[in-house]
Amino acid sequence: MIRKPERVFDRVREWQGLAGFVAPRRRASARSGATLGVVSGRRRQGKSFLLQALAEVTDGMYFAATEATEAESLRLFTEALTRFTREVVEIPFRDWNDAIPYMFRAFRDRPVPLIIDEFPFLSKASPALPSIIQRELGPGGSGQESTARLILCGSAMSVMGGLLSGQAPLRGRAGLELMIHPFRYRAAAEFWGITDPRLAVLVNSVVGGTPAYRYEFTQGDVPEGLADFDSWVVRTVLNPQTPLFREARYLLAEESDIRDPALYHSVLAAIASGNSTNGGIAGYVGRKSDQITHPLNVLEDCALITREPDLFRSGRARYRIVEPLITFYEAIMRRRWPELEIYRAETVWQAVRQTFLAQVVGPHFESLCRDFALGAEDTVFGEFPAEIGAGVVPDPANRTQIEVDVVALAAQEPGRSRRILSLGEAKWGEVMGGHHLERLARARELLSNKGYDTRDTVLTCYGGSGFTGELRAAADGDGRVLLVTLERLYR
Structure with missing residues (x-):
């Protein structure tokens, strides 16, 4: 059993899935050849942190791709492969048709993870890459002689979701499909060190269960109690000097399929304001219902909203924003953005606090209750x-x-x-x-x-x-x- 490092909070089931993929049971390990795993999830959920820990405890290879041309990506990948294998690549790779077979042949001794993080950056610059991997994993490919446990990871949900869907080249090839979700509300409260349930609900309605917001985005700032909550909101999420201030905007901008940010922000604002049906959203935005079908589908593919069917009325559904910080931004911050940018957070918060309780906390509390029932x-x-x-x-x-x-x-x-x-x-x-x-x-x-x-x-x-x-x-x-x-x- 591959032991989970103590620094990795929670994620027990996720770690079990990764460990079982890297070191399967003996009966399952009789199957020869490299295997493929796909890890996905929205940004800031700790995917890279988890996979880096896995690579460390198993002596595996971790490579984080960057936005670059194919030539530069190949060069960076070659350097990472050289550092790991301690074998110099004598002939530079012309393209991924050279690199992928070499990569698989470099892993022959024991099953270890070969992790490629931010895979969408590579596939964007080299659209044929998934097909090349599929070919090498198939009969006669270099993966048949390899023991590599190849893990592709990424945050671009529309791209990662498409890797294994429909007629995609890698469909049917993955032995692991792992989605990294935000912490559920109880785990989130424990992660933030909050023991007061009322305070826990209030904080969760702002930052949800996203791990990165605990330390990286707030510098470890946690409200000391209910009396400190208002001050905490002012000095963190409403403070232009903190990364959390613009985070909701960046979450939308980072999705490559979103080409008209104004329309998508309006759709999200409609949902955050309580207009959760297709007709209600269309009326708020000022478009016909059929004109917002595509934006809704894109936001759903990006895992920013979810469609929840009415359990008593067939064909009826409501949309809900998945990330609480986006709801907070659309309902509270977006309308008062110019004031917030010039450090009037205290005044703004006093004016919108009742809106926060009604449009943000109330609906969020309902979702927590459904999570309790689940x-x-x-x-x-x-x-x-x-x-x-x-x-x-x-x-x-x-x-x-x-x-x-x-x-x-x-x-x-x-x-x-x-x-x-x-x-x-x-x-x-x-x-x-x-x-x-x-x-x-x-x-x-x-x-x-x-x-x-x-x-x-x-x-x-x-x-x-x-x-x-x-x-x-x-x-x-x-x-x-x-x-x-x-x-x-x-x-």
């Missing part, structure tokens, strides 16, 4: 949920709609009605009372009338500001009512 033990809702999401329940009698923030569904069983494990409502800045429970009960009744199995449905209230005595009494007297406090959310 990872819930079988004792919480009676069994492990098979599907988590949100949904809208029409109430024709009252001429309204009931939005259910957290829906937990059991697995679909043939010949049986779909069982609803839980219906939940999440409120960040409001003390939850009996009327919230009544709304959920009404939704349960309506769904039962539509054919869902709601006999064991748990009505769950997720309270960021607590619960009334009436609601607590109702929960104490009914096993199908659950109250989730901030403390339980982070337990």
Whole structure:
């Protein structure tokens, strides 16, 4: 077993996947030849840090590509290969048709990782490179005589996603497809050293679970407590002197498929303002619905937004921004950018703090509650949920709609009605009372009338500001009512 270095926080499953790829079990290792792994994820998630650690503990090779011409990239790659093998390349490589076979033949003694980071830089300058790798991994290629564990890594999500999709040359060749995600909310709080759950939610709603924002982008600045949160926002994300200030802009600019930044910022601003449906986004932007389909698809391919289906209305969906910092920028910073650039952060923050709580923290708290339900033990809702999401329940009698923030569904069983494990409502800045429970009960009744199995449905209230005595009494007297406090959310 390849031991994970102590300096690598969390990432247990990711490390297990990498270790299993580099040093497979004996039965699996009987297969000869080089193998291919693909590691991807948005920027700042610690991919390079993780792969460098892997290369160090396994005596593997790590090469980080840069934006360069093919000739310069080949020269840099040759130098890295020479340092690792301690064998001079006597005849310079003319192109990657020379370099890739030489690379595979240089790894014959034992299975070690051969890591090429920022692979999209290389493939952009040399579009044939994936095909060349595919050829050498195939029958008769130099990879058949190699023990290399080739790992291609990159942050350009549209490029990395295309490596193994559809008719791509490398489709079917990878023995490892690893996506490095941000830390989930509990791990993020631990990483930031925050033990107060309310403070943890507030900080997470700004910087999410991206590891780089903890040290590199804030110089290790962590709010000392709830009373320090406002000051922390002013001196970090709203401070023009910190890298975090312009980070949201750079995240969009770094994606090569985004050619009209103004349109994409408007789309993101629409979502951040609560216009999460296709029609709502189109209306906000001032375009027709079919004119924003492409921008939405590009943003989704770049892993900047996600499309979440309505669990109760087929064909309906809402869009959500994946990176909290982008939501914060679009909802808070973009509209007051000129003032922030001239160091008026305190004034701006006082003016927009309520907007932050309503448009940023509130929706983010709902997503954390869905994450809680996703990872819930079988004792919480009676069994492990098979599907988590949100949904809208029409109430024709009252001429309204009931939005259910957290829906937990059991697995679909043939010949049986779909069982609803839980219906939940999440409120960040409001003390939850009996009327919230009544709304959920009404939704349960309506769904039962539509054919869902709601006999064991748990009505769950997720309270960021607590619960009334009436609601607590109702929960104490009914096993199908659950109250989730901030403390339980982070337990």
